Amino acid sequence: MAAAGVEVSVLPDSVLLRVLALLPPWDRLRAAGVCRRWRRLALDRTVWRHVDLSQRRLSSGALWQLLRRHLHAGLCTLRARGSLLSASRHQLLSPALLAALGKRCPQLQCLGLAETDLRRVPYESIPASLAALELRRCEIPAAWFHPGAAPRALRHLLVHHVPAFSDRHLLAACSQHRLKTLSLRGTYRLTEPGLQRAAPYLEGLQRLELRGCGAGDATVGSIGRHMKGLRVLEIVACPVTGAGLGSLKSLQRLEMLCLELGEKVSAGAVIALCQALPQLRDLRVVGACLGTEVMDKIRLNLSHCSCSHSPQPPA
Structure with a gap:
């Protein structure tokens, strides 16, 4: 070779x-x-140490075989893809498999699951060692993230296009875990009151991504009041108005900001916000309301910051 x-x-x-x-x-x-x-x-x-099985649909039997032969105490990251249409006996995960995974791989830090039916899997079955949990197009039961359940060390939660994820799930997850990263995409059951109730539990958050999940200016206000340690903030498919922009001036540690702006947001409001954020180095504006001339004006006044504009939200 x-x-x-x-x-x-x-x-x-x-x-x-x-x-x-x-x-x-x-x-x-x-x-x-x-x-x-x-x-x-x-x-x-x-x-x-890092195993990504998400390129193929995986059966429970195949995952058991990999666990017995190749996944060991040094495993740090595991990503897998199941099938939401599988019969129950062919589902990717079960409490027994997760218990075996936690016992055999005590250093597992990140578990990423895609298209996996977890409705028969109690949250306490999730390995207690996890620092990061990623759920993409999964089904979860109503009782997930309830207080007292494992994992205890969870700091990073990603939930993308999980239709059952609701205000109840968010509040339970945020009140139980001291999250540093929260990424929510396509969680259409979330409401603005639910996001506001969860905000006081997210004071330690460093990265927040909200895309298409019911956020509005009231949520932006809660972010400004409670999440002053944020370094990265993305709010897309939830247009922010000029009133909402003013609430973000308290985020003095913010380094990257991505916003979809609503109609009638002026260049002056954007410039005033960014000039009030001393650590900001990356501004990404989404939405068709700002033209080239307006963006040129913003760039001219924000020489310390990289500015980009996309008419359409990124995928």
């Missing part, structure tokens, strides 16, 4: 281990069949 004119076989083990760690798990297993050396390297524990 050769790469860029260099025989792969002459590369040191340390280099090959880094290369193998970048490959999808399936390719790592295929590499293990090349020769004894490749098998030793491909199955080395350092290669299996």
Whole structure:
């Protein structure tokens, strides 16, 4: 085997281990069949610290097999993709599998799940070691995130297009965990009163993303009052008015701001906000209400800050 004119076989083990760690798990297993050396390297524990299985739909049996053979105490990140249309006996996760995962992989920090039915999985089954939980297009039961359940160390929560996620879930998650990161996309059941009730529990938040989740100027006001430690703030598909902009001047640690602006927001209001934020280095404006001339005026007055404009919300 050769790469860029260099025989792969002459590369040191340390280099090959880094290369193998970048490959999808399936390719790592295929590499293990090349020769004894490749098998030793491909199955080395350092290669299996971060495992992303989300490119394919995975069955419960396949995940059990991987857990028994290749997932070990050094696993830090696991991402997997199930199927919401599967019969219950073929669902990706079960309390027993999660219990085995937590026992065998006590250092697991990040669990990312896509298209997974979790309605029969109690929240306390989630490994207690988790610092980050990512849910994309999953189904969750009404009782998730309730007080007293694991994981205790959760600091980063990402919920994208989870239709059941509601005000109740948000309040339970925020009141139980000291979150540093909260990313909510397409959570259409969330309401502005629900976001306002959760805000006082998010004083330690450093990154907040709200996209299409019922936020408005009242929510922006709550952010300004309670989340003064924010470094990154994104509010998209929830247009902010001039009144809302003024509420954000208290975010003195803010470094990146992405906003979808409502109609009749003036360049002066945007400039006044950004000039009041001494740490701001990246401004991204979304929406068709601001033309090129207005953005040029904003850039001219914000020389300390990179400014970009997108007429349409990013995917």
